[in-house]
Amino acid sequence: MVACEEKPPSPSDHAVVVTESYFPDWKAHQRSGYEVVRELPHDDTAYTQGLLLSNGNWIESTGGHGMSSIRRVEKETGKILLKKALKKNLFGEGIAELDGKFYQLTWESRNGFIYDAESLQQLGTFNYNGEGWGLTTDGKALIVSDGSDRLRFLHPKTFRVLREVFVKRGGKPVDRLNELEFIEGEIFANVWHTEEIVRINPVDGNVVGVIDLTGIYPDAGRLNPEFVLNGIAYDTEAKKLYVTGKCWPKIYEIRLLKLK
Template identity: 45%
Template sequence: MSKPLSIASLPLIVLVAPAGAQAPVLPPIAQVEVVARYPHDRTAFTEGLIWHDGALYESVGREGESDVRRVRLANGKVERRATIPATQFGEGLALAGSELVSLTWHGGVAHRWNAKTLKKTGQSHFASEGWGLTGDGRSLIQSDGSANLYFLDPRTLKEKRRITVKLKGQPLDQINELEWVDGAILANVWHQPWIVRIDPASGTVTRLIDLRPIVAEIGARDPEAVANGIAYDAKSRRLFVTGKLWPTLFEIRLKDR
């Protein structure tokens, strides 16, 4: 697996190209403006985050601690919770019709939950590791820590097609949490303080979102307390981000340089 790129290394990468070749252009970099801060469970190892039915829904990882929960935005209170078996590590979360689908890291098991009650409705199986999950209204879109994104049938989780995420023409791996926003895919990159916007047709990274000021504000000492968690309220056009073991969830607005 190739070494993940970082924001700090991007200016150098811009200068590197084969002899006689023109270096690919770096996509635009957006800064973030914090619109609001909300409490977030500092013990939650956040793996998936969505906005649905006036609340946040979050999937939490680690064996013995994994669950899917409905969370009140204003105070971070868990209103409802569904527990994942203690032997499984919860991962990405997405809405599929009237159900929530939550992945597990290993074993290819995806749990299905009633989106209103969080009662389990069944489970499905998929072919690779489970990392992030989102949906475009036709397919579920899954990451597995590689540079690939898989478009899955929402009912069977069978692969329909895949794309390779590329930044400046190079595969970008460690793609983690996903969110569908205005016709594009936003993705956290594991252990990186930035989000990438991905063209769902080509896999090309078309924008970088710099989370470094937010990561610095959190000031986490745990190396695994990384940025992870993107949710979009399409009706009100609100974008939320958080991280694993973070005490704060941020509503942000994007500003291009």
């Protein structure tokens, strides 16, 4: 368990002014680079394990024993609007929104929590086998990663496993799948301890593209090697993509670029 008690030095400012619209044909490319469109503040004590946008605010799940929470955060300012702490024995993981509720995983305790999306009041719990890492939804099922190459699709009421896919890149398994976001029919996934996000076909698990985020928050700015890229959120209306990492001081709006 790694805490975020020490502040890293500020990374170099690499924001650029972009006037063009969101890269429109990213699906056509197997490899993408990135451009930082905008930097937004992020709590650098938040050990980010799940991130999404809901009604214009961040909903974030943080990890760490004694530090885990679900929180609503004002997007532009980073101000915490509402926060519910988890019990000290629990380690928060992925989070998803479906039908007016948030669903939050925990790492090793096999407990998930259901919250009212407005009040963040806990409505119930659920159980699952194995570890909980990332969570997202395709609007029907909850999609769970567990640190392996497997994604499980759970029924959002019974939590029964509806199906599972095994993620492959060029025929080889991609394990350590972490934070997730369902975007325009694909599953975007952080790969633990890498600077890559893989784009996964949810039907067969094949990686259809890779986003290389090398250098977005330089290693030199991180006091701890566990402060890795983890956190993907998507604004479905504005079609804007955001990424962050554990205890990073910024959330980055990025635009995908074709790699030559």
